[in-house]
Amino acid sequence: VDMCDSDFGNGKMKEPSEAGRACTSWYEQLVQPCLLELLGSALFIFIGCMSVIENVPDMGLLQPALAHGLALSLIISTLGNISGGHFNPAVSLAAMLSGGLTLMMLLPYWICQLLGGLLGAALAKVVSPEERFxxxxxxAFVTVQKQGQVMGALVAEIILTMLTLAVGLGTTTNEKTTFSPTPFCVGLSVTMAILAGGAVSGACMNPARAFGPAVMANYWGFHWIYWLGPLLASLLVGLLFRFVTGDGKTHLILKGQ
Structure with a gap:
């Protein structure tokens, strides 16, 4: 029985009406992806926050790196076929610029991702011992403490985000480099980025991951780095795919068939 059929519960099975199909299509194309972006962002950021709050000092960056990477791999594997598995405003912007997301869906995705970040960070605060929290x-990202660290952190955020975006788009959008284990590749790139750049910038690469904990802890020191860096990286990767590395269907010039 169609979910939008008003004649629900009459005991008869029938073919969905055109209106029913249209209603289901509207839900599946617009509402469901946004809800799953919210859910996926909340789960990812909850796990990410918990890996930092409960981090064993002797583990250094290894525990957060593995937790973020493995969590993202699993969540993309589970939800990615429905929403695209972005869970990051920077990913959504790059996907839109490279033709993988409509402009109409960009703002709803951003809103859901930020709300998911708030929810995930709030859940981490609720379940964590107050002292550890x-x-x-x-x-929240506290790596940058002095003005002299800003430029290095900003450049690191741009480069690390470009790497993860290039991996994600390169294994999904570009037909020449499409690779089936995309979730594994993206998760591995996040793990590698945190291990490489965590001591420089914190390796956030995700405004939603920065925003939720900043609200919960009311910590806004150099917070703008974690918006500007990833969003600039999105613009650069989007241009790169449109003009250089994308296939013929992605290029804005020299388009293929």
Missing amino acids: WNATGA
């Missing part, structure tokens, strides 16, 4: 500043 505040010792870790709620998993």
Whole structure:
């Protein structure tokens, strides 16, 4: 029985009406992807925050790196076929610029991702011992403490985000380089980026991951880096795919068939 059929519960099975199919299509194309972006963002950021709050000092960056990478791999594997598995405003912007997301869906995706970030960070705060939560500043990004660190952190965020975006888009959007284990590749790139750049910028690469913990801990020191860096990276990767590395269907010039 169609979910939008008003004659529900009459005991008869029938073919969905055109209106029913249209209603289902509207839900599946517009509402469901947004809801799953919210859910996926919340799960990813909850796990990410918990890995920082509960991090064993002797583990250094390894525990957060593995937790973020493995969580993202699993969540993309589960939800990616429905929403695209973005869970990051920077990914959505790059996908839109490279033709993988409509402009109409960009703002709803951003809103759901930020709400998911808030929800995930709030859940991490609720389940964490208060002392551990505040010792870790709620998993907010505190790596940059002085003005002299800003440029290095910003450049690191741009480069690391470009790497993860290029992996994600290169294994999904470009027909010449499409690779089936995309979730594994993206998760591995996030793990590698955190291990490589965590000590420089924190390796956020995701405004939603920065925003939720910043609200929960009320910590806004150099917060703008974690918006500007990833969004600039999105613009650069989008241009790169449109003009250089994309296939003929993606290029804005020299288009293929």
